[in-house]
Amino acid sequence: MRSAQLTIDPAFSIGPADRRLFGSFVEHMGRCVYGGIYEPGHATADSRGLRGDVLQLTRELGVSVVRYPGGNFVSGYRWEDGVGPVGDRPRRLDLAWKTIETNAFGLDEFMTWATEAGVEPMMAVNLGTRGVQEACDLLEYTNHPGGTQLSDLRRKHGAEEPYGVRLWCLGNELDGPWQVGHKTADEYGRLAAETARAMKMIDPSISLVACGSSNRTMSTFASWEATVLEHTYEHVDYISAHTYYDPSDGDRASILASAVDMDNFITDVVATADHVAARQRHKRKLKISFDEWNVWYQSRLQADLDRRGWVEAPALIEDDFTALDAVVVGDLLITLLRHADRVGVACQAQLANVIAPIRTRTGGPAWRQSIFHPFALTARYARGTVLRTEPVSPRYETKKYGDVPVLDTVAVHDEETGALAVFAVNRGDADLPLDLDLRGLPGLRPEQHLTLAAGSAPAATNTEAEPERVTPRELTTPTSDGGRCTVALPACSWNLLRFAPQP
Numbered sequence: 001m002r003s004a005q006l007t008i009d010p011a012f013s014i015g016p017a018d019r020r021l022f023g024s025f026v027e028h029m030g031r032c033v034y035g036g037i038y039e040p041g042h043a044t045a046d047s048r049g050l051r052g053d054v055l056q057l058t059r060e061l062g063v064s065v066v067r068y069p070g071g072n073f074v075s076g077y078r079w080e081d082g083v084g085p086v087g088d089r090p091r092r093l094d095l096a097w098k099t100i101e102t103n104a105f106g107l108d109e110f111m112t113w114a115t116e117a118g119v120e121p122m123m124a125v126n127l128g129t130r131g132v133q134e135a136c137d138l139l140e141y142t143n144h145p146g147g148t149q150l151s152d153l154r155r156k157h158g159a160e161e162p163y164g165v166r167l168w169c170l171g172n173e174l175d176g177p178w179q180v181g182h183k184t185a186d187e188y189g190r191l192a193a194e195t196a197r198a199m200k201m202i203d204p205s206i207s208l209v210a211c212g213s214s215n216r217t218m219s220t221f222a223s224w225e226a227t228v229l230e231h232t233y234e235h236v237d238y239i240s241a242h243t244y245y246d247p248s249d250g251d252r253a254s255i256l257a258s259a260v261d262m263d264n265f266i267t268d269v270v271a272t273a274d275h276v277a278a279r280q281r282h283k284r285k286l287k288i289s290f291d292e293w294n295v296w297y298q299s300r301l302q303a304d305l306d307r308r309g310w311v312e313a314p315a316l317i318e319d320d321f322t323a324l325d326a327v328v329v330g331d332l333l334i335t336l337l338r339h340a341d342r343v344g345v346a347c348q349a350q351l352a353n354v355i356a357p358i359r360t361r362t363g364g365p366a367w368r369q370s371i372f373h374p375f376a377l378t379a380r381y382a383r384g385t386v387l388r389t390e391p392v393s394p395r396y397e398t399k400k401y402g403d404v405p406v407l408d409t410v411a412v413h414d415e416e417t418g419a420l421a422v423f424a425v426n427r428g429d430a431d432l433p434l435d436l437d438l439r440g441l442p443g444l445r446p447e448q449h450l451t452l453a454a455g456s457a458p459a460a461t462n463t464e465a466e467p468e469r470v471t472p473r474e475l476t477t478p479t480s481d482g483g484r485c486t487v488a489l490p491a492c493s494w495n496l497l498r499f500a501p502q503p
């Protein structure tokens, strides 16, 4: 039987496991807001219509930051429509998702929801159909203490204190021809730079994200980033990256290696940003905001859009995630952690119903999809310093990404408690024995081995009727001998190995 080896040593650190890597995304799309986080009259909803069951699951998921209100939606959105008395708010056509937007839920409701959920809000401004002035107006409304028209309007709406939103996206996917207000890199770069300059005049403490590419297969990929950063580098703090992996073609070997692509994506964006930094003589390194990532059966979207005319909150891309998808999601999180030195924010897209870890039925229950579990466990246990791991692993061949390792790993060491968490994915079809050498962390003993394995039932999903079908299970805790131990990673599995100091 083939085996793999891994040596872990605290001397080789990458950087802190930033909590902002465990972000999510709430877009006015499908039933993410309406029937997802917000459903007045639902049995668990509070007086403001916030679903208590979804709030509870959001907290359990361990989400740190939540991006809002889009996505493609933001590129045609007027934020003013969503504030003030609900009865006065206009109904609008949302061109991005061919939907009627009632505006019953808006900025102030989102801020209330974020406080209840215990998450940091991350706002996006509309740079599709709008520009500098509207972005400044929105920032004045959210962050200015008072004494001006828009800050006083916020106070009149019940929020005496400013919301103090720290993270702002300068538009969304403006490189995409599908985007309302799509632009060339030069057009967008100029607009983003001027918007950034003006926004920082209002509140210099904010951090800004310039739009990178919508995915790595865009024909403009890398040249888009280079041009946009030529215009914006000195004004922004992050460049965004988005990626979705589509399992629809049934190419299991490739989908399991999606993290290899994400890894290369990050390396390419870092190289491009560093190139601009070198040309412009910047010492400050830019970070990536990976503010949309997930598995998504994208081929199903068109059917969803074709099926209807203009309606309110239709069910859109409510993918039922499989056990195999959960392994892929766990591996994408490993990749994000491994780049903790250059990825400062990451948001899984989206939070509820729309390609989401949390599913609901309108008027019914909420449940955890398969992908909920690796996210929640990684968010809970990836605390401390991310350590560099160089596993020795067998390899296999994929159609999309060539020759890739069977094993992917990352380790996070909590210096305060002494605990170590090792995250490991076995992409192969057979069990994989992993020899761990922990002599660099003397006194640790194995505490728990949790696995989410897709080997025997890769297509299994969690449903309303069977919400616990795909959940992590505990394997026998391995024993260690002089800082070495061997664990068996089941075929096609995501694993969490926890080690604690000897009592």
Ligand code: AHR
Pocket (backbone or CB within 6 Å): 027, 029, 070, 071, 072, 073, 172, 173, 214, 292, 349, 350
């Ligand atoms: O998350 C769904 C959509 O995917 C977002 O609106 C858009 O930014 C991306 O293309």
